């Protein structure tokens with residue numbers, strides 16, 4: 233039974249990567265509907281711009297995390313080593329992929345390699361929000377994590393033949409474990425977005441970090457559909473709340489909870505726009521992972537160098553010296569995003 237679970241899960245992990253690389257994803261995160269305006273008197277010199285910020289009580293050089301991708305099978309060791317080297321090189325946080333498989337198989341190397349490389353930098357554990365307190369504690373311990381992501385992924389599970397069908401009690405479970413676990417809990421979507429009321433529920437149970445993980449980047453309905461031989465789910469590929477729309481809905485909750493923006497964040501301007509929409513951190517996954525898998529470490533490092541440089545350029549052109557000042561930018565909202573605004 234346990235052997236079967238491990239084999240099926242390892243195969244699924246490999247297929248997720250293969251299908252991600254094949255996937256098309258035609259959805260937009262709607263960042264094109266957030267407009268940043270030029271400040272002709274920035275009153276700054278470029279060397280003054282600082283992108284450092286605090287995350288989980290540690291200084292990070294950029295408020296950008298490499299988000300959870302993979303782990304638990306042999307091929308994942310090299311992948312996670314490369315991603316951790318990138319995170320370490322830029323001193324940015326990194327989350328490992330779901331540790332459920334590792335917890336079952338006892339094969340920890342693809343997760344622990346991240347902590348080994350990142351030393352005392354920010355490393356985040358990842359398991360399903362269904363997990364028990366014992367599983368979550370073991371996941372945290374495995375990599376001496378600074379925090380744990382509990383992922384929510386009902387749309388993905390529902391389009392997976394072998395997926396979970398039981399979604400009762402998850403909010404209660406999150407409340408239960410978050411009050412007992414020794415590190416902060418980050419509740420995370422995987423590309424389908426969160427509404428104001430979802431985030432409000434998390435505020436009400438005392439959660440301090442939420443990753444709204446919106447639509448517009450990696451599409452797990454499409455990825456699962458390529459594995460699924462029974463039902464064609466292609467008419468659901470546009471399911472979810474675009475990342476910018478989630479940010480807009482949740483903006484006013486940012487004084488009560490740290491909002492992490494992710495899902496389809498592909499450029500310096502997406503990062504800056506997310507921060508201007510009151511997120512305290514952003515996270516990239518697909519854009520970095522694809523480049524790494526297709527072109528290797530050096531090419532990904534160069535892309536990230538460019539992305540971080542352009543982030544500073546945009547801060548300069550907005551007249552913002554520090555990350556916190558981006559909150560005062562007040563971007564223009566247009567198009568579909570504007571239509572989605574509620575009173």
Ligand SMILES: Cc1cc2nc3c(=O)[nH]c(=O)nc-3n(C[C@H](O)[C@H](O)[C@H](O)COP(=O)(O)O)c2cc1C
Pocket residue numbers: 248249252299300301302328329330358381383420421422423445448449450494495496497515516517518519521
């Ligand atoms: C191949 C692959 C595997 C992933 N596995 C996990 C996972 O194990 N746990 C998780 O929380 N998110 C996982 N994700 C989701 C990402 O962390 C992220 O939420 C999602 O890809 C949206 O961000 P993006 O549009 O920047 O890719 C995975 C993404 C990819 C591409």
